Amino acid sequence: MTSVSKPPRVVVVTGVSRFLGARVASRLAAHPGVERVIGLDPRDPPTAFSGLLGDVELVKADARAASGAIADLGAEAVVHLSVASAPDPDSGGRAAMKEQNVIGTMQLLAAAQAAPQLRKLVVRSSTAAYGASFKDPAVFTEETEPRAVPRGSFARDILDIEGYVRGFRRRRPEVGATVLRFAPFISASAETTLTRYFAQPVVPTVWGRDARLQFVHVDDALEILHRAVVEDHPGTFNVAGAGVLVLSQAVRRAGRISIALPEGALSSLASVARNVGIGQIGLDQIDWFVHGRVVDTSRLTAEFGFTPRTTAEAFEDFIAGHANGASLTAGRLDAAERAILEGIRAVRASAAAAGGSD
Template sequence: MTSPTVVVTGISRFIGARVAGRLAADSRVGRVVGLDVANPSPDFSDLLRDVDQVRADAGAVSSIVADLDAQAVVHLAVVSGPDQQYGGRAAMKEQNVIGTMQLLAACQQAPQLRKLVIRSSTAAYGVSFRDPAVFTEDTEPREVPRGGFARDILDIEAYVRGFRRRRPDVTATVLRFAPFIGAAAHTSLTRYFAQPVVPTVIGRDPRLQFVHVDDALEVLHRAAVEDHPGTFNVAGPGVLTLSQAIRRAGRLGVGVPEPGMSTAAGFTRVFGVGRYGLDQIDLFIHGRVVDTSRLAREFGFVPRSTAAAFDDFLRAHPDGTVLGRDRLAAAERAILDGIRRVRGADRAERHGLEPA
């Protein structure tokens, strides 16, 4: 039996490049083709040395999958946050939802296809005050999520369910990852914990789970070369509360009322740590914990604990210095000014006035 050809989407990003490189080095895999709308960074040249790279948008996927006679597709071209440089939220939805829909349509028309692996997220469960203590793979979201990424994930998984009905001969694996963390991870979450002053919501101390990026890569690799049909939560065992994580990081938490949390995005930009959206804000309010027993049972693999993954991230960011008194006072004023603006806009809306 010949070794399979595997198509990996999203190789211009860290996870996609790493997965493609690992598969290309696996003797069980024949040819690895990396597909992306953008050229990979030169930093990934060594990882992608043995990967055939194709630059194409989702509309070209159908002919590419057919021409390559691919037996497996690993879909990692899913972005978790809008990048204003490349079109913001509209481009994010285009890539996540429309791109996945076009990819699945191509896969449906590929008779030789035998395996499909989809990167998903625990954001599929949403966040709500009515959430259970622990989510299993069969738990339905209590409310429609506010954040764009979570809504995209729900759409993506709905398309995958339709694909499974139409192509029961294909082993389809959906991996719901907890937020990535680790020494090599660079996300809105790691930027949040790397900043010297961390905004939190007064009265909330959510329970959080993470997955080490290296463990995520291992699970993706196994899903691509082994048969694991179904949907799986992927997270490190155990939890950290937000206050524990902040103390562990040697940072200073600054509590703000919940309406002011979104205005704290402006505060974080002042200190050069980027912004975060409703998906992250809701996570910091409600938290999210998932059951991973199905992963351990079916994959025979248990990721390192949430605490161990977080500690690895901290070792890569050893500077625990917090802001001095003057800068901290300026930061607190920035947050309070943002809260006042939000409250002023709310009052104006209630009374039919133009906001000041």
């Protein structure tokens, strides 16, 4: 049931140099009753965000330096969005990702715990917390535990982050803590590993698998985040569009061509991604493409009084934004084809070597 209360006067938002954080901070700064929004990020926001962040006070610092911004400025709410979903090879790789996600969250929550005026905490999480394996149930609810330890680094980080939030709730029970487990973001304008994957003319898939997928439209994610701050919605919530698309449906609707690789060639997906500019594909994404993941969102809609557009509708918006085709050049397409063929050859060679050693 929707609970409306007086919005916090001072809000700290982490991760404002990124798409999601910048837009959340901008919307909060425009909300009546919110007097100050402080954007916390170790990186300067791109110049393209300057119009969005005109009313946001920017502090160039990471979560480890959050104590000053939270306590000294009298923050009444903290919105933690500085969570990396994939390692950036140019910024320290996996080690830097874990430092940001796990250590950064731990230090941010330590600062929040010491802030006497704090009354609200909102944390970006992910449905990756459930993992993705052949042991999965048909639908995950918020109470479902992972059936297997996730292989991917992002999912493991998410489990650590949520563990720290549970500890925070025990220590500061008077602070309303909201954890939002988002399905993968998609929209006409979103720029993510997932949108780049489906925007390519040749989409690598896994032979013999047709995973059930769910998405959430970025605009709906922004609305849920905004309501979580200006209203009172403590608890943990799955955030996704109702319904599912199987991977083959999504590829067809996007007007792309799929190339099925043997499951043993999963590593070649990462090679393809790097060669054609999709980005860094890790074990989290690979397991998701193999096993899929579907979550129940009835708790979200009942509590927030808001229903995100369906998975199919969100994906249609993405398709509309890419109606003119992918941005691949002929050279990058050739690179993709070569990488796919090399991956298949490597699997065959490995299989032949294993057979010869018997």
